[in-house]
Amino acid sequence: MKELVVISGKGGTGKTSLTASLAALAGDAVIADCDVDAADLHLLLSPKVLKVEEFRSGREAVIRPGDCIACDVCRDVCRYDAVRPVFENGRKAHYAVDAIACEGCGVCVRFCPEHAIDFPERVCGEYRIGETRFGPMVYAQLGIGAENSGKLVSTVRKEARAIADDGNARWILVDGPPGIACPVIASITGSSLALVVVEPTLSGIHDMERVLELTRHFALPTFVCINKWELNPQMTQEIEAAALAAGVSLAGRIGYDRAVTDAQIRGLTVVEHGGRAAEDIRAVWAALADAPGAPAAPATMEV
Amino acid sequence: MIIAIASGKGGTGKTTIATNLAMCLQKPVRLLDCDVEEPNCHIFLNPDLDGGERATLPVPVIDEGLCNNCGECGRICQFNAIVSLKTKPLVFPALCHGCGGCMRVCPTGAISEEGREIGTVETGTSGHIEFVQGRLDVGQAQSPPLIRAVKRHIAEEGVTIIDCPPGTSCPVIAALKGCDYAVLVTESTPFGLHDLKLAVATVRLLHLDFGVVINRATPHDVMVREYCKKERIPVLLEIPDDRRVAEAYSRGKLIVEAVPELRESFERLCCAIISRIQHRDAAPIPCAGTTPGVS
Ligand code: SF4
Numbered sequence: 001m002k003e004l005v006v007i008s009g010k011g012g013t014g015k016t017s018l019t020a021s022l023a024a025l026a027g028d029a030v031i032a033d034c035d036v037d038a039a040d041l042h043l044l045l046s047p048k049v050l051k052v053e054e055f056r057s058g059r060e061a062v063i064r065p066g067d068c069i070a071c072d073v074c075r076d077v078c079r080y081d082a083v084r085p086v087f088e089n090g091r092k093a094h095y096a097v098d099a100i101a102c103e104g105c106g107v108c109v110r111f112c113p114e115h116a117i118d119f120p121e122r123v124c125g126e127y128r129i130g131e132t133r134f135g136p137m138v139y140a141q142l143g144i145g146a147e148n149s150g151k152l153v154s155t156v157r158k159e160a161r162a163i164a165d166d167g168n169a170r171w172i173l174v175d176g177p178p179g180i181a182c183p184v185i186a187s188i189t190g191s192s193l194a195l196v197v198v199e200p201t202l203s204g205i206h207d208m209e210r211v212l213e214l215t216r217h218f219a220l221p222t223f224v225c226i227n228k229w230e231l232n233p234q235m236t237q238e239i240e241a242a243a244l245a246a247g248v249s250l251a252g253r254i255g256y257d258r259a260v261t262d263a264q265i266r267g268l269t270v271v272e273h274g275g276r277a278a279e280d281i282r283a284v285w286a287a288l289a290d291a292p293g294a295p296a297a298p299a300t301m302e303v
Numbered sequence: 304m305i306i307a308i309a310s311g312k313g314g315t316g317k318t319t320i321a322t323n324l325a326m327c328l329q330k331p332v333r334l335l336d337c338d339v340e341e342p343n344c345h346i347f348l349n350p351d352l353d354g355g356e357r358a359t360l361p362v363p364v365i366d367e368g369l370c371n372n373c374g375e376c377g378r379i380c381q382f383n384a385i386v387s388l389k390t391k392p393l394v395f396p397a398l399c400h401g402c403g404g405c406m407r408v409c410p411t412g413a414i415s416e417e418g419r420e421i422g423t424v425e426t427g428t429s430g431h432i433e434f435v436q437g438r439l440d441v442g443q444a445q446s447p448p449l450i451r452a453v454k455r456h457i458a459e460e461g462v463t464i465i466d467c468p469p470g471t472s473c474p475v476i477a478a479l480k481g482c483d484y485a486v487l488v489t490e491s492t493p494f495g496l497h498d499l500k501l502a503v504a505t506v507r508l509l510h511l512d513f514g515v516v517i518n519r520a521t522p523h524d525v526m527v528r529e530y531c532k533k534e535r536i537p538v539l540l541e542i543p544d545d546r547r548v549a550e551a552y553s554r555g556k557l558i559v560e561a562v563p564e565l566r567e568s569f570e571r572l573c574c575a576i577i578s579r580i581q582h583r584d585a586a587p588i589p590c591a592g593t594t595p596g597v598s
Pocket residue numbers: 063067068069070071072073074075094095111112113114115116117
């Protein structure tokens with residue numbers, strides 16, 4: 001079984017549309033949407049939901065107003081400015097924790113002289129397991145303002161792997177998060193192959209270089225493909241040269257095609273909808289399908 | 304006056320709006336690039352940057368001579384960043400959130416803190432724009448502390464524009480907090496609409512006043528317009544799906560320079576935002592672009 005993770009230094013490069021098409025072409029894949037902050041893949045694959053699970057991670061401080069004597073200790077120890085006084089009739093009645101600001105460090109809980117602070121587990125989002133026309137799919141939505149998106153990414157990958165193991169799937173296709181921090185790290189550790197989707201822009205080349213540093217750091221076999229390459233043919237060449245110089249392989253170019261948006265509006269993958277870009281995507285898949293990638297190692301990264 | 308530019312997902316044109324808006328605002332204007340994982344504003348503004356300051360997060364250091372293996376530090380740490388199993392504690396700096404709990408709880412005073420470097424805050428200028436950006440080191444997992452470090456540069460006077468990271472999770476909250484107004488940038492596609500709804504939920508949670516800019520707008524893709532109408536969200540600006548815009552972006556050029564007729568649109572955007580904010584605050588700020596005669 002191979003695990004291919006599709007990433008891009010920044011969002012909006014067409015990563016999700018491409019992943020959906022690869023799922024259609026792979027035929028025998030478990031699909032995982034690890035872009036948990038802006039999960040869009042389900043809009044194209046319309047999974048039938050089989051299971052919904054709460055995702056809990058970390059804790060949050062909650063002050064019981066009745067037990068609080070407004071001694072200020074919690075406010076003084078909190079480094080995240082999460083504890084605020086609550087005034088009643090013009091005097092400080094008690095303190096309350098701003099759940100969005102609370103980092104869940106538990107320092108106030110430990111130092112409250114009245115033991116007035118509870119520390120329940122925090123629900124940070126949910127993940128769903130469903131069935132699509134191309135195979136099983138795991139996807140998630142991180143709660144607004146939630147943390148630990150790396151952990152949710154790891155959870156989604158773990159679920160996808162379990163399904164792939166059970167069904168002897170040949171591929172796990174991962175729609176990765178944008179950026180280079182915690183969620184991306186969680187989505188690429190222990191995977192077999194990365195595909196970096198780049199647009200031919202000046203910022204695209206910057207972002208690619210940063211994300212390639214990351215895949216190199218994790219010694220992950222990496223491919224680069226350029227999306228909407230005709231937007232700037234010269235930049236396309238520069239990016240390809242930079243990618244080769246960085247020691248990664250090229251998976252091809254995808255043309256600028258209005259059909260990509262039309263497919264999205266119809267809730268279809270580009271290869272189902274057809275068009276020029278669809279042919280380009282087939283070529284990209286052909287390059288990847290034969291690529292020697294490391295067999296997927298268990299997803300172990302906990303961030 | 305602090306204006307945040309945000310979007311539910313990346314690649315919608317956040318940076319385009321932030322940089323072009325800064326360009327059309329009158330002095331003093333400061334732009335903070337808080338998209339610290341992929342700071343891109345500099346590409347369009349070409350600021351002359353100083354060497355930058357390294358931003359740090361405090362992590363514990365153990366004085367083994369004072370440590371009596373009591374294990375309190377390991378018990379208070381919620382992030383498994385300090386582990387002590389009847390032994391001298393081991394610190395995993397990458398997991399540390401810098402809460403200071405271990406230092407506070409240590410009965411023998413064996414724990415102090417030192418700064419662990421997580422990224423750089425650079426400052427510079429580009430024409431009339433004062434520019435600040437954060438750049439997270441590759442391999443660092445936590446961006447909010449760096450975002451907070453960048454936000455320490457919010458200007459006391461004039462307008463500060465914040466280019467936020469994409470998404471709706473903790474980095475975005477760190478960037479949006481304390482702003483006066485949020486501009487949500489989206490595209491008129493199913494993905495764009497889905498992510499816009501998440502962004503709207505985020506700014507509503509923070510009780511921020513906000514409006515929407517539709518990028519790559521076409522006359523027939525109406526779904527975002529309809530959603531905004533239904534939700535009574537002002538659409539502040541629509542940027543047409545114009546190949547010249549995409550090409551200017553790809554070459555790292557500002558669209559108000561590449562597509563002159565859009566300059567006026569951006570000036571109107573400046574006015575629209577500023578008057579929304581002034582509606583609430585009293586402090587008057589000149590609401591004109593840099594072009595003479597526009598008011
Ligand atoms: S430390 Fe405890 S008693 Fe003191 S203000 Fe905080 S919650 Fe109230």
